[in-house]
Amino acid sequence: MCHQSGVSFFGKLQKFEKFSAEVDGLLFPNSAATGRVAVLPDIYGLTEFYKGYASYLADFGAQVYLTNPWSEFGELPDNTREAAYERRGKLRDNAHCDQLETFLSSKKIQTVIGFCLGGNFAFELARRGFKGTLIAVYPLPWGMQNQDDITPAFEYMPTLAKKITVFMGAADHLAGADNIRKLENMASDNESLTLHLYKGSNHGFFADIDGPDQKLKLNAKDAIDKINKTLFAG
Secondary structure, rough: OOOOOOOOOOOOOOOOEEEEEEOEOOOOOOOOOOOEEEEOOOOOOOOHHHHHHHHHHHEEEEEEEEEEEEHHHOOEEEOOOOHHHHHHOOOOHHHHHHHHHHHHHOOOOOOEEEEOOHHHHHHHHHHHOOOEEEEEOOOOOOOOOOOOOOOOOOOOOOHHHOOOOEEEEOOOOOHHHHHHHHHHHHHOOOOOOOEEEEEOOOOOOOHHHHHHOOHHHHHHHHHHHHHHHHHOOO
């Protein structure tokens, strides 16, 4: 669905330690950190991509908490879409967002970056009034069915008061043209929504930073740089 493999652009994997609180995951510490960041992964979980991205942000100057929604359900038996979706179905989305809220508050986390399903959780945190910075990277605002549903973001986007920044590929095959157009319209009508839409880029386009297509590579680099500027400016 998103990121099963790592990318070389993020550089060397930094040292990390496991944490277990309201949610489990990996902490990438930085004793001189200027901020605390939570990264919410997609349904594949703690892949080399997310460990790499967390390392990259920690190297820049953040203390990074890479959350693992799937910890109680174990590792994937194989790295396939089918296995990831089967495990995904065991998660209770609304209850998980309750846990996330408590965790973010207890750790005094200032910024949340959610990818795909994690982007949906970022929107849910916005709906609940999370006080920090929220970033959703190729989320699924039309919703993703679950046994303990959270409200699809499209249902409350027009009146959402909490600011959230969205990074999306204009050619996202999971969204399709109609949903992309709907997202554009809602973002243009609500000042709380900042949409960065990248022409030609598909779902998971951050991985294009290692790809051969220069235009797609530049799209990925621009999005990564914009997040860095949000996190580390000043």
